[in-house]
Amino acid sequence: MRRYCDNRQGTIPPGVFDSHLYDEFELRAKAVSAEVFRVTRADEAINIILAIVNDTGVKTVASVSCPLIEASGIVDALKGNGVAVYTEQARIAEHIGVADIGMSGVAFGIAECGSVCQDALAVETRLVSSLPPLHIAFMKSRNIVPGIEEALEIISGFFTAGYVSWITGPSRTADIERVLTIGVHGPARLVIIAVDEGPDEGAA
Amino acid sequence: MMSNRRNLKREIHEKLNDHVLRDALARFAEVYPGAREKALEGIEDVEGLRQRLRDMKRDAVARIDELADKFEAEATKRGITVFRAKTGEDLKQYILDLCRNRGVKGVVKSKSMASEEVDLNPALEEAGIGVTETDLGEWIISLAGHKPSHMVMPAIHLNRYQVSEYFSGELETAIEPDIAFMVQTARVTLREKFLRADMGITGANFGIAENGAVGLLTNEGNARLVTTLPPIHVVIIGYEKLIPTVRDAAPILRLLPRGATAQLMTSYMSLISGRTPVMVKRNGGWVEGEKEVHYILLDNGRLAAARDDTFREIYQCIRCGSCLNVCPVYALVGGHVYGGHTYAGGIGAILTAFMSGMKAFEEFNELCIGCRRCTTVCPGMIDIPGLIEELRLRSVKEHGLPFLMNKIFDVMTNRRLFHGLLRAASVAQKPFTSAGLVRHLPLFLAGMTKDRSLPSIANVPLRDRLDNVIKKIDNPVQRVGFFSGCTMDFVFPETGENVIRVLQDLDMEVAYPDGQGCCGKPVSATGDVEHAKKIAMNNIEAFEECDVDVIVCACPTGVEQIRGYPRLFEDDAQWKGRAQRMAGRIEEFCSFVAREYEKRGRLEKASPRPDAVKVTYHDSCHLKRVLGVSEEPRKLIESVAGCELVEMKDADACCGMSGAFGVTHSNLSIPILKRKMKHIEETGAEIVACACSGCMVQLRGGIDRLTPDKKMKHIADILAENIIN
Numbered sequence: 063m064r065r066y067c068d069n070r071q072g073t074i075p076p077g078v079f080d081s082h083l084y085d086e087f088e089l090r091a092k093a094v095s096a097e098v099f100r101v102t103r104a105d106e107a108i109n110i111i112l113a114i115v116n117d118t119g120v121k122t123v124a125s126v127s128c129p130l131i132e133a134s135g136i137v138d139a140l141k142g143n144g145v146a147v148y149t150e151q152a153r154i155a156e157h158i159g160v161a162d163i164g165m166s167g168v169a170f171g172i173a174e175c176g177s178v179c180q181d182a183l184a185v186e187t188r189l190v191s192s193l194p195p196l197h198i199a200f201m202k203s204r205n206i207v208p209g210i211e212e213a214l215e216i217i218s219g220f221f222t223a224g225y226v227s228w229i230t231g232p233s234r235t236a237d238i239e240r241v242l243t244i245g246v247h248g249p250a251r252l253v254i255i256a257v258d259e260g261p262d263e264g265a266a
Numbered sequence: 267m268m269s270n271r272r273n274l275k276r277e278i279h280e281k282l283n284d285h286v287l288r289d290a291l292a293r294f295a296e297v298y299p300g301a302r303e304k305a306l307e308g309i310e311d312v313e314g315l316r317q318r319l320r321d322m323k324r325d326a327v328a329r330i331d332e333l334a335d336k337f338e339a340e341a342t343k344r345g346i347t348v349f350r351a352k353t354g355e356d357l358k359q360y361i362l363d364l365c366r367n368r369g370v371k372g373v374v375k376s377k378s379m380a381s382e383e384v385d386l387n388p389a390l391e392e393a394g395i396g397v398t399e400t401d402l403g404e405w406i407i408s409l410a411g412h413k414p415s416h417m418v419m420p421a422i423h424l425n426r427y428q429v430s431e432y433f434s435g436e437l438e439t440a441i442e443p444d445i446a447f448m449v450q451t452a453r454v455t456l457r458e459k460f461l462r463a464d465m466g467i468t469g470a471n472f473g474i475a476e477n478g479a480v481g482l483l484t485n486e487g488n489a490r491l492v493t494t495l496p497p498i499h500v501v502i503i504g505y506e507k508l509i510p511t512v513r514d515a516a517p518i519l520r521l522l523p524r525g526a527t528a529q530l531m532t533s534y535m536s537l538i539s540g541r542t543p544v545m546v547k548r549n550g551g552w553v554e555g556e557k558e559v560h561y562i563l564l565d566n567g568r569l570a571a572a573r574d575d576t577f578r579e580i581y582q583c584i585r586c587g588s589c590l591n592v593c594p595v596y597a598l599v600g601g602h603v604y605g606g607h608t609y610a611g612g613i614g615a616i617l618t619a620f621m622s623g624m625k626a627f628e629e630f631n632e633l634c635i636g637c638r639r640c641t642t643v644c645p646g647m648i649d650i651p652g653l654i655e656e657l658r659l660r661s662v663k664e665h666g667l668p669f670l671m672n673k674i675f676d677v678m679t680n681r682r683l684f685h686g687l688l689r690a691a692s693v694a695q696k697p698f699t700s701a702g703l704v705r706h707l708p709l710f711l712a713g714m715t716k717d718r719s720l721p722s723i724a725n726v727p728l729r730d731r732l733d734n735v736i737k738k739i740d741n742p743v744q745r746v747g748f749f750s751g752c753t754m755d756f757v758f759p760e761t762g763e764n765v766i767r768v769l770q771d772l773d774m775e776v777a778y779p780d781g782q783g784c785c786g787k788p789v790s791a792t793g794d795v796e797h798a799k800k801i802a803m804n805n806i807e808a809f810e811e812c813d814v815d816v817i818v819c820a821c822p823t824g825v826e827q828i829r830g831y832p833r834l835f836e837d838d839a840q841w842k843g844r845a846q847r848m849a850g851r852i853e854e855f856c857s858f859v860a861r862e863y864e865k866r867g868r869l870e871k872a873s874p875r876p877d878a879v880k881v882t883y884h885d886s887c888h889l890k891r892v893l894g895v896s897e898e899p900r901k902l903i904e905s906v907a908g909c910e911l912v913e914m915k916d917a918d919a920c921c922g923m924s925g926a927f928g929v930t931h932s933n934l935s936i937p938i939l940k941r942k943m944k945h946i947e948e949t950g951a952e953i954v955a956c957a958c959s960g961c962m963v964q965l966r967g968g969i970d971r972l973t974p975d976k977k978m979k980h981i982a983d984i985l986a987e988n989i990i991n
Binding site: 155159174175177182214221223228232233237238240243246248 | 290293300301308344400401402403406419420421422424425427429445446448449450452453456457460461477479485486487488490491493494495504511512515516519520527530531532533534535536537538539540542543544547551552553554
């Protein structure tokens with residue numbers, strides 16, 4: 063899969079990430095209706111995601127690969143539970159219209175606004191995070207920057223071309239009578255799995 | 267586009283009677299200021315951040331050609347085709363040609379105000395190209411055939427029942443007026459359009475010169491789909507959106523969502539540069555291709571603004587709409603009365619002047635009442651009312667004043683004639699007087715007003731009462747000149763007397779030169795410099811004759827106007843010097859008296875007596891936001907043991923008077939006043955205090971009509987009564 067930068071860690075100055083920021087990040091993300099689960103190991107995501115699958119009758123999942131998703135073993139677990147999982151670019155493109163869940167990794171979170179930042183150069187990364195009604199984003203719980211300034215500082219270090227997305231809660235609109243309604247064009251639910259241990263980043 | 271015969275008053279009347287719009291805007295106006303404050307809580311130094319944004323944008327416009335060249339070069343290097351469109355016609359032709367060459371049949375758009383500015387959609391439709399707005403609000407109004415009524419909430423004038431009718435019509439099936447269901451319906455319907463589109467068109471919230479990237483913010487996620495699914499992406503971006511570096515996006519990203527919708531960040535923010543991958547179907551299967559990307563850099567008046575020393579300030583606008591969200595006129599009528607132009611409100615008037623010309627500006631600039639509330643929230647710190655005044659100035663230079671107004675100003679410039687007429691008015695109005703108020707203002711305002719109670723012209727103006735009040739002070743600490751202004755002279759002479767009493771109580775000798783007249787504000791507010799000069803010369807001469815160190819004025823507009831006298835004489839060194847001497851001596855009453863009280867240990871907060879009356883204070887727009895005086899009047903009230911200060915909600919919201927506006931647009935002025943009266947009523951105060959004679963005219967009229975049990979007092983009245991007691 064295409065990535066903008068294979069060794070982005072090298073571009074992030076030491077000391078930018080601070081795990082003490084996690085609580086603030088979680089608070090802000092939940093304030094904009096993201097569902098946030100903090101787990102110690104990536105494989106703990108399996109129970110969380112299977113519960114969602116059972117609750118909502120999920121049949122199809124489209125997932126891009128990232129170190130944390132691989133470490134979690136979620137793809138095999140889903141297949142074992144009879145869910146169709148598409149992970150290849152062409153298959154994702156073909157089935158994304160009917161996928162109930164899209165899964166991807168994100169590089170880091172922003173405590174100031176509860177956003178997650180994604181290298182979205184790969185088109186399949188954008189498909190899985192834009193089209194299905196539910197998007198599950200894997201991230202490393204320690205990869206949090208304090209604010210928008212620091213986030214741009216990091217992006218400034220590697221972004222010369224490509225597609226970077228910040229995602230903050232689910233898709234929303236207030237265009238009819240100013241009533242807040244979620245899930246207009248993008249996902250109606252954003253689930254963030256924040257993993258403490260394992261591969262150093264969840265970025266796609 | 268507008269015909270010259272448009273009837274602004276009728277359009278305003280229609281909007282005022284649109285209760286869906288009125289209620290939605292009123293609810294929003296109530297909640298917005300608090301929600302914005304809350305969203306800004308996490309930012310330590312909001313003013314510092316606003317200054318950073320302003321400085322970054324100032325730097326960008328100062329080297330706009332360099333930035334544009336860099337942006338174009340970097341984008342080109344990354345395989346993007348860049349086209350510079352001088353006009354809207356150039357832009358449309360480029361897109362039409364591109365559609366023709368690529369066989370484009372369906373276009374999906376995410377919000378682009380620049381495309382609305384140049385009427386792109388009708389041009390595409392005429393050429394047989396299907397174009398779909400994908401922002402929900404924009405889609406709704408496109409189905410309705412309406413223009414946006416708000417920059418960020420374009421369909422705020424429609425309720426769920428109206429929306430369900432438009433949906434039912436479009437989908438040819440009955441759609442229930444349930445908001446969640448309608449949003450789902452839009453998702454399903456528009457998803458088809460996304461998947462089939464041959465081209466996606468977006469605007470840009472900013473363009474970054476160092477890497478040719480554009481930034482896009484949406485809440486719905488439609489911009490992500492528009493830039494991901496179709497194989498061609500066209501970006502329409504105005505020159506004012508260019509910034510030097512990725513880091514420079516920080517102040518925009520921190521202030522735009524907070525100001526626009528009181529969010530810390532929109533749901534989606536994307537930075538895109540270069541030809542990103544796209545999935546295309548080939549031989550029945552999906553393969554990855556490279557997206558074709560075009561940037562159209564739109565001028566349409568923007569570069570002329572960039573080269574104008576005054577108006578390059580509009581480059582500081584990030585299109586958040588904060589200024590509209592706090593605008594008292596906009597909160598009543600919404601965006602439709604701004605001539606069908608894309609950009610509404612005060613900022614809209616300015617942008618429109620450059621994009622559509624002065625004629626368009628003249629159609630609706632009068633809807634800015636100069637309350638300056640927008641200047642306190644604008645992330646880019648644009649002096650919107652100041653720029654509008656400057657444009658009015660240019661408009662008068664270009665087209666002159668309307669005949670009647672010119673005649674009236676001739677009269678006002680002749681002080682003896684003007685005052686003679688005002689005296690005659692106090693007689694002429696007699697039959698109409700009720701409870702000290704008249705239904706019609708006399709003379710020069712008579713033709714402009716109806717259905718209004720405004721205060722009457724006093725029987726005896728201040729200038730004829732001086733013998734009763736001016737005392738000889740033994741060993742005065744200071745000799746003070748008193749500039750009253752017309753309103754205090756002819757409408758509130760008792761307050762004028764009280765100003766003199768307060769000053770004399772401070773052992774100051776007061777001089778009231780008889781030669782003084784109107785300050786000139788009503789004249790220069792229309793952009794008429796020539797009449798304003800004559801009026802200023804008259805006042806300068808009058809005060810030179812009485813030789814005083816300080817000139818006190820108890821009307822903030824008068825102070826502001828006199829401080830601005832030197833600017834009227836840029837081309838006349840001798841008069842400029844004389845104007846500077848007068849401007850250097852003028853002091854606003856409350857701040858002057860508070861300072862003197864403090865020197866004498868009289869500004870201490872008194873413990874209110876058991877029989878103290880509740881007083882609520884209304885901040886005059888010009889006193890607070892132009893002169894920066896808001897603490898002093900409150901301290902003066904609290905120094906009086908007979909008064910207990912109680913704050914009203916939004917004490918610094920405009921009362922709706924704003925000089926002649928209160929009269930020329932009474933249908934707008936009165937609802938603004940009613941909102942103020944509601945907030946006054948909620949305090950339970952018996953006395954409404956203010957320190958501006960313009961506000962006094964309006965508030966006294968409101969009290970007379972709506973809450974006759976209350977009293978309107980100038981700070982000078984409250985202080986003088988305390989001396990007597």
